[in-house]
Amino acid sequence: MGKSVNPDLAKARSQATFDPANLTNYLYGGPEKLRRKRYLPAFVFKELCTEMSLTDLCLIFLGLLTHVSDYLGLTLSIENMAAKEYKEEGFKSTDDMSREEAYEESMRRAVYTNKRVLQLNLQDQEEQYYFREIFVPGANPFALHYVMFKDAINTQGTEDQIQKWLPLAETYAVTGTYAQTELGHGTFLRGLETTAEYDVQREEFILNTPTITSSKFWPGALGKTANVAILNAKLITKGRNCGMQSFWVPLRHLETHQPLPGITVGDIGPKFGYHTSDNGFLQLNRVRIPRENMLMRYSKVLQDGTFVPPENDRLVYVPMTQFRFVVIGRSGWTLAKAVTVATRYSAVRRQSEITPGGGEVQILDFQTQQHKLFTQIASAYAMIIAAKAAKDLYDSAFSKMEKGNLEDLPMLHALTSSMKAFNTWEMATGVEQCRMACGGHGYLLASGIPQMYTDMVSACTYEGENTVMCLQAARFLNKCQEAANKGERLPQLTRFLQTSRLNISSSLDQDVDLNDIIAAYEFRAATVISEANARLNAGLAMGKSQSEAWNYASQLLVKAALAFSHWFTVRALIENMRGAGFDNSTETLLLQLAKLYALDGMLRYSGDFRKVG
């Protein structure tokens, strides 16, 4: 039975000047991926929330026959599906639950989806994400397990360690977390206090959190869910501090789930959001693990305690860089969800008159409402498309790194750091704008937008606090500026520092040329980066030390990183919209959207653009 669509919404949709299917296919990577994305959740949702009649089963089976190559296993698994436990209970909203109840409900659903993902043999990460997102809409207690725990094994473990540990993670024989942050330190990794002292007699590491500030604090799943951690600690061997290394540390008994000897672990308490994620604390009281439990892909400790350093001590940071890409990509989709809710609402909400006596209008007819929403639609597209462009750069650099060529690592770190900060800040601002655009109903949890905000705004903090990430990117940009000042060759991504000129052909009474828009953003980024570099050098000229001069210039350095990200985003959006092979009507619309995004950005940062002429 088809759902009846609100006539205002149906009318708005009927006025589209383009075929939405073209866009949807583009965003999801093509019709096949889109079909899978739509099919999987819908199919399992159906198995979950309605009594499965014999007719249903036959229809599903017949429907599946057209895709028998993909779904035969799925069909046959219907009988033994794990959904039975849901038919009685169905879905319960967690909005009215206590934190404990909400965690348990999310855990119930997450365990269910874990089983189904294995039963359906869903290998594709994206498909797993779609599947889980439908059933565990808030923070998933297994989030760290799915992402950073497995990524750390894959990127920091030796082949033997991967062979040994990854199957345990894939089959949920263990449930993991990524424990790095401590009560006393989250940003300054060189300040981490947890130690891993090598005992050469017993060929073991002794893990210890010697002070209250060294307690691991914040890691997701640490509170209740995880029974193993990839834990980062200061390696001490032969009396020498060898820096932060990663270790496989059992936390809880695999049968009883009780903390193991020497382990004190628990939940850190209520948070601003992410209520169904059990972020926890961990104290280690001289806990022993075998030498083989250090992840030794890049650095090693030999039996006699000799430390073999990595070719590059930054490789231990790779799991964070990888996860920053996840955050960069999901930021755009989070904003896309919020602005979809707000735009649909604005099509059906009638409030106030434009023409006295003309009757209440759809609030989407107010220009102010269009400005609030269309700029956010444009921003969502910009972030999603820029994330794809950044990922392409990442994939080519990562494949070189896997062959030992690390030349792109600094650029990769700068790109992920600045884009993670830029996208999450833009997402946070945009989601809040969408919430407010819905008036009182946007303040209802039932709108879905408040939880999007309170959950996802944490991405401005975790995985590298945004200001700190901008400063990290600024290190790279400043080095490039110094090289540009000396006429040296620059990495491809920053060559604009040497070439950017402001030769804008557009005049105000013309329709702005897209190449001029890219040139304006490029010139603005080059100018802000150069200004930050000049302020740093002015600090040095005043007799400040390098670190004092860095602090003296840091506000401009943050701006430089954000201007760089903004340029990268505008360029990616325009170049991808022009080159995506859309039909004329769709391309015209998308380029209009790109202009809206870019011109809105110029208005929001008009100080920068006025200053550079």
Ligand SMILES: CCCCCCCCCC/C=C\CCC/C=C/C(=O)SCCNC(=O)CCNC(=O)[C@H](O)C(C)(C)COP(=O)(O)OP(=O)(O)OC[C@H]1O[C@@H](n2cnc3c(N)ncnc32)[C@H](O)[C@@H]1OP(=O)(O)O
């Ligand atoms: C809205 C979208 C979100 C959706 C998400 C969808 C998935 C949802 C499921 C999951 C949900 C939630 C899970 C949350 C999980 C969170 C996990 C965490 O938070 S893990 C902990 C993260 N912690 C950090 O990121 C710490 C940040 N701090 C650092 O990285 C460092 O301390 C740093 C870089 C700030 C400082 O480093 P250091 O003090 O050592 O010194 P320098 O600054 O001098 O740096 C030295 C040198 O190293 C280079 N460097 C640093 N980092 C890296 C790196 N990662 N890669 C490469 N190179 C690196 C740096 O550039 C310096 O080099 P130089 O040549 O001298 O410039």
Ligand SMILES: Cc1cc2nc3c(=O)[nH]c(=O)nc-3n(C[C@H](O)[C@H](O)[C@H](O)COP(=O)(O)OP(=O)(O)OC[C@H]3O[C@@H](n4cnc5c(N)ncnc54)[C@H](O)[C@@H]3O)c2cc1C
């Ligand atoms: C929801 C959530 C989930 C998390 N999950 C995990 C997890 O699973 N595993 C894990 O290990 N960690 C996790 N974290 C911890 C997270 O990584 C840290 O909170 C983050 O790295 C920031 O560190 P901090 O909290 O110590 O803040 P701080 O670094 O103390 O930042 C506080 C302020 O100091 C400023 N500041 C700090 N250093 C500098 C600097 N060098 N220059 C200028 N300003 C500076 C910052 O900009 C910020 O304004 C999580 C955090 C949250 C909120």
